[in-house]
Amino acid sequence: MTSATAAGVAALLRDAAAVTILCHVRPDPDTLGSGLALGQALVALGKTVEVAYPGVLPLPATMAGMPGGELLVDAASVTGHPVAVAVDAATQGRLEELGAVFEAAPTRIVVDHHVSNGGFGSVDLIDPTSDCTASLVLQIVDELGVELTEPIATCIYAGLVTDTGSFRWARPASFRIAARLLEVGVDGARWSRQLLDTHPFAWLQVAGEVLGDAQLVESACGGAGLVYATVPHRLLSSMAWDESESLIDLVRTAGDAEVAAVFKESEPGRWNVSLRSRTDVDVTTIAGGFGGGGHVRAAGYSASGTADEVVAALLAAAQ
Template identity: 35%
Template sequence: MLTEPEPLSTDIRRTLPGVAAHLEALDEAAAVIDEADELALACHVHPDGDALGSMLAMKHLCDAHGTRAVCSWPDPFVVGPHYDFLEAAAYAVPPSEVPARPEVMLTFDLGRFSRLGNLEPTARNAATLIVLDHHPDNERFGDINLVDLGAAATAVVVRDLARALGWKLNRDSAMCLYAGLVTDTGRFRYPNTTSEVFHLAEELASFDLPIARIEWELFEKHRFAYLRLVGHVLERARLDPELGLATTWCTTGDLARFGVAFDETEGLIDVVRQAAEAEVSCVAREAAGEGTRVSLRSTGAIDVGEIARRFGGGGHWFMAGFQSDDPIDQILAEVERAVREAPPVHTADA
């Protein structure tokens, strides 16, 4: 060996299967979009910063280019208050108002049909379905699949599509793309934070984006009620030092007691994952009528995407999640067993 092994972060880029094929797919998608009278845009249920940011960026690009587009996400048609600054309500319509048989439909940041919730039939009925995503477990269910496994965020794919379309970014779209990029890189701290990520961040920031305000809105601004909930949830957190597993949970009872909405609690995992002893962190959040959403993070030795897939979910090796209708204590026991049995990640083909 003449050189040291590449750091993990650059290895992620190498998972892109066929750069040429991907560029071809981008051109094909651009041609379809160029000819469409109207686009339907949709992201996954309980959208995060990348899902929402990618979709809204495309909406802004369409608006600027004079292409009609409706955008939405599945019920429950709400987002957490930390996305208020993206003004989704001003640009999106409830899922019931999306045309039932769209001419061209684009999906953002989801690898499986089921993540489209009550918009799944709409996507199945689309004459042409274009899938924009970066999840390793993407099922490539589109007519055109813009799936870039090397992209840190779906926002990166949207930027590439805009380039293929010959559409210039504007400040609104740059703001949304930045929200996607900063969310999916965990504020430029997850192992997918490559030099390409910083290049894109620089391009986006050049639209005079309020970087400090975006950070504040997305990650730091919380109601006092949420801080009290965090205190409660951390008090019951458990650490298994032998496994390197930190876990906690939040019930609908906790939400009611502290007066906090489910969509405000997305950042709990980012508190728990700070534990130095934790190779893997896990937060189970109960959502009224929707079972329990489980978030997983890994520092590198264990592929939590693989664990999430065992439970019917998905994600990346360092960031993943799944949904379950089982009781929380049972879910956490099963996660613990899965972590115990998980093979170590082989970084060369991660």
């Protein structure tokens, strides 16, 4: 493992004839936007590029029409070029079956901003001070000397606006980046609305049922409080994965608790747990205890058991 700068990564990519770009499972706008932005920049340099994410599920409707989508290939059809880039994946496990493609590449580049990422490439560009991986990709694009076109900028904006919660917890650098992207021609209003404020009507009914069963534990997290909700499999199976991910943003609005958690039953007895904190609590310490990871204020992990069992385990860890 070698730590790299954006310039170092750009030098490796400039010398490559073909590149495989891998996004993490259940892609969000940061991993997909990063992958498609970098892919378009490399195509502009005459490179052969493929972009893929694990699994067979189609992209959520909120990410439909993102520029560069023609570069996407099905996971089963990935060629696997000598240079592979993992974008926004905190661990190789987040690449699932495409982890083998990454591992097989002679040059393996990791570009990520998760504080829990210890590095798993032959070259790692990991910067937890960046609000999103897409911002790091912008640095690479600049080092490649590629023009920042509106399509590339749109993909970067997608990662930036979502990972900062529509700039609610953005650092100053992110506002400067946003200004640059908008000046290039990104339709910020359209993409913010599509990515953050668009849900099918049925989602409202599911969200209402989930929120109706939410629980507040004021003594958790050293008295800072924890609010949590569970999404049983019968409800989760009725939603696209991005719709289920957005539930945590509703739960976290409870001002009585510093930490929010949503338990999503992906299969009977198997749960994906999303954690968020409002200000000071580092939720990576909680997630890490269960083999997960993420950011200081946004992390997650997987668990098995009944709803009561997985909730009890979190409450025990969050005292």
